[in-house]
Amino acid sequence: MSATSIDLITARGVRKRFGTREVLRDIDLSVPARSITVILGTNGAGKTTLLRILGLLESADEGTVSYDGIVPGISTVTYDASTRNPAQDPHYLPLRRQMLLAFQHPAIFSSSVLSNVTYGLQLRGMSHAEAEERSMAALHEVGIAERAHQHASSLSGGEAARLSVARALALQPQLLFLDEPSASLDPYGTKLLEDLLLHMRDDLGMTAVVVTQDIFEARRVADQVAFLHEGRIIEQAPRDDFFTHPRDDRTRRFVAGELLV
Numbered sequence: 001m002s003a004t005s006i007d008l009i010t011a012r013g014v015r016k017r018f019g020t021r022e023v024l025r026d027i028d029l030s031v032p033a034r035s036i037t038v039i040l041g042t043n044g045a046g047k048t049t050l051l052r053i054l055g056l057l058e059s060a061d062e063g064t065v066s067y068d069g070i071v072p073g074i075s076t077v078t079y080d081a082s083t084r085n086p087a088q089d090p091h092y093l094p095l096r097r098q099m100l101l102a103f104q105h106p107a108i109f110s111s112s113v114l115s116n117v118t119y120g121l122q123l124r125g126m127s128h129a130e131a132e133e134r135s136m137a138a139l140h141e142v143g144i145a146e147r148a149h150q151h152a153s154s155l156s157g158g159e160a161a162r163l164s165v166a167r168a169l170a171l172q173p174q175l176l177f178l179d180e181p182s183a184s185l186d187p188y189g190t191k192l193l194e195d196l197l198l199h200m201r202d203d204l205g206m207t208a209v210v211v212t213q214d215i216f217e218a219r220r221v222a223d224q225v226a227f228l229h230e231g232r233i234i235e236q237a238p239r240d241d242f243f244t245h246p247r248d249d250r251t252r253r254f255v256a257g258e259l260l261v
């Protein structure tokens with residue numbers, strides 16, 4: 001990453017509790033523009049919660065998240081613990097329109113596969129014809145074009161994951177958040193997804209935050225890796241440094257495939 005690249009997202013001192021359990025503890029994270037940031041960690045580390053906060057679906061209890069240079073004409077948008085419900089707050093709508101979140105179990109609307117892709121485009125003002133054309137091209141790219149007119153609920157897990165990627169390709173948001181995108185994909189689907197992710201970064205200038213437990217996936221796609229363990233980011237580093245010179249012993253053991261207890 002070049003020293004001049006700007007950080008699109010900057011989280012500082014983010015904390016989140018569920019009841020008395022502190023799930024995120026003092027998170028500092030920077031997401032450089034036009035790069036892939038992987039949040040790596042085991043089950044229950046807090047990855048999904050962190051992604052939901054960065055993706056404006058949930059507010060933090062403490063700390064701030066700022067978004068720079070994303071909304072045209074507005075340099076910085078910040079939200080903090082005083083924002084109770086960022087997902088519903090109209091103030092954040094222009095920012096939300098520049099983002100797409102894809103979760104492990106993708107939210108699928110009860111309609112055709114094609115409508116699931118065109119929906120987001122039409123919501124952003126695109127004509128029906130243009131939205132369909134772009135959506136069909138995206139369904140082709142992910143290999144499920146022949147499913148376009150099928151009901152989306154009839155897709156297999158792997159096909160549903162491809163549908164999420166098609167939405168991203170059609171919409172080309174500035175920020176893409178993916179939660180364990182390859183969890184339900186076979187090796188072929190995983191390779192396709194990872195190639196498309198690199199294409200979105202390199203050719204479409206998109207910025208992605210990808211959550212995974214898979215160190216091999218992190219190695220293949222990450223520009224930088226943040227290792228989340230028990231709600232703390234233990235280490236954040238460019239990919240090669242992270243894997244070849246981990247500074248923290250827990251990172252070193254995780255990367256070596258040892259169980260962290």
Ligand SMILES: Nc1ncnc2c1ncn2[C@@H]1O[C@H](COP(=O)(O)OP(=O)(O)O)[C@@H](O)[C@H]1O
Pocket residue numbers: 018023041042043044045046047048049050
């Ligand atoms: N809405 C919620 N209410 C209560 N506890 C939650 C909620 N969401 C997540 N948690 C808890 O927070 C911890 C972190 O969850 P999560 O962010 O889903 O971890 P990960 O994605 O790394 O597996 C887990 O112990 C989980 O049970």
Ligand SMILES: [Mg+2]
Pocket residue numbers: 047048049179
């Ligand atoms: Mg999760």
